[in-house]
Amino acid sequence: MSVSERRFPRSLIEFQGRFATEGACAEYLFERRWPEGFVCPGCGGGRAWLLHTKAFTYECADCGRQTSVTAGTIMHASKLPLTIWFWAAFLMATHSNGISALQLQNQLALGSYRTAWMLCAKLRRAMVNPGREPLSGLVEADETIIPFRTKDDPAVLPAGRSAVGKMLVAGAVEIDGGRPRRARLKVIESFGKQQLQAFVLGAVAPHTQLVTDNWPSYQDLAGVRHNAITLGPMAAHVALPWIHRLFSNLKRWGLGVYHGLRKTNLQHYLDEFVFRFNRRRTRHAAFDTLLGIGTRTAPAPYHVLIRKAA
Ligand SMILES: [Zn+2]
Numbered sequence: 001m002s003v004s005e006r007r008f009p010r011s012l013i014e015f016q017g018r019f020a021t022e023g024a025c026a027e028y029l030f031e032r033r034w035p036e037g038f039v040c041p042g043c044g045g046g047r048a049w050l051l052h053t054k055a056f057t058y059e060c061a062d063c064g065r066q067t068s069v070t071a072g073t074i075m076h077a078s079k080l081p082l083t084i085w086f087w088a089a090f091l092m093a094t095h096s097n098g099i100s101a102l103q104l105q106n107q108l109a110l111g112s113y114r115t116a117w118m119l120c121a122k123l124r125r126a127m128v129n130p131g132r133e134p135l136s137g138l139v140e141a142d143e144t145i146i147p148f149r150t151k152d153d154p155a156v157l158p159a160g161r162s163a164v165g166k167m168l169v170a171g172a173v174e175i176d177g178g179r180p181r182r183a184r185l186k187v188i189e190s191f192g193k194q195q196l197q198a199f200v201l202g203a204v205a206p207h208t209q210l211v212t213d214n215w216p217s218y219q220d221l222a223g224v225r226h227n228a229i230t231l232g233p234m235a236a237h238v239a240l241p242w243i244h245r246l247f248s249n250l251k252r253w254g255l256g257v258y259h260g261l262r263k264t265n266l267q268h269y270l271d272e273f274v275f276r277f278n279r280r281r282t283r284h285a286a287f288d289t290l291l292g293i294g295t296r297t298a299p300a301p302y303h304v305l306i307r308k309a310a
Helices: 003-007 012-018 022-033 082-094 101-107 113-125 193-203 241-258 266-278 283-291 301-309
Strands: 048-050 057-060 066-068 138-148 165-176 179-188 209-213 225-229
Touching: 022 082, 082 101, 082 113, 082 283, 101 113, 113 266, 138 193, 138 241, 165 193, 165 241, 179 193, 179 241, 179 266, 241 266, 266 283
Parallel strands: 138 209, 209 225
Antiparallel strands: 048 057, 057 066, 138 165, 165 179
16 A cells, blocks of 8 residues: 555545545645646646735746646536545545536535536546556456436336346456455447457457456457456356455345436446546546546656646
8 A cells, every 4th residue: 555545534424524625636646746836737836826816827927828637637627626536536446336417416415406417427527547457467358238218217127027228348357465456347239359359459458367267259369368257057156266256246226226228418427436446556546647646647647647638
């Protein structure tokens, strides 16, 4: 666990005390973005004045560009207080099952469901790090079918009625020392060779040791070492234990938090599930990433910062 991970608030009480004011939140943002002091995203200059007319905004002494502490983050130009953003990101990052828009509205006493929904949607879109590393080492891959409900379906269907549709999901889990590390999930159109191989090759690094069942679509994968297990009498959850556990957790989560996943934006919900799974031991990093300030750890932090600020 890193030093910043240890310093991160461990409880609601601690979090509340630390991020009680707009100033405290802005100070945190400043320190995370510019640990060595302000750097102008326009000219790279280090001298700036804090403006009195705009909240938490600095004007570069060299080029005159104005940069707010939220520029380039998902909070940029938001009318919501920073404290609300911080609370929402904390709840989403630390709640082991995540939080629905309705729960967030109630917990943060937000004026409307729409505001809560927008907040959730923005945070959810921050859940895929564009610079993430592919899975490597030993990786289990498989595919599954998940029922979804449409907007008009009741949350609980009457017995014997199957108005739900089916959606296909491909998944992969990296195994390290007998334990799962990171995962990937993707909505796919079919279990055909093209779809599944595109998923696998997009998710894993070259020379990965891939384990699948003997479904023909996984045959002849270029660039990976492949071990296809003929299941026969051996149950799939024995041969591929971690990907199967991931799939069953995903299905339970979809039912529990969202009363069944919906087809619209399904990939974003898969991303949310994977985000939480991959960061289950690094809440601090999850929090930073959600607020859009985790970009410093990306491979090209400066360019990412520039691009987002522009
Ligand atoms: Zn400048």
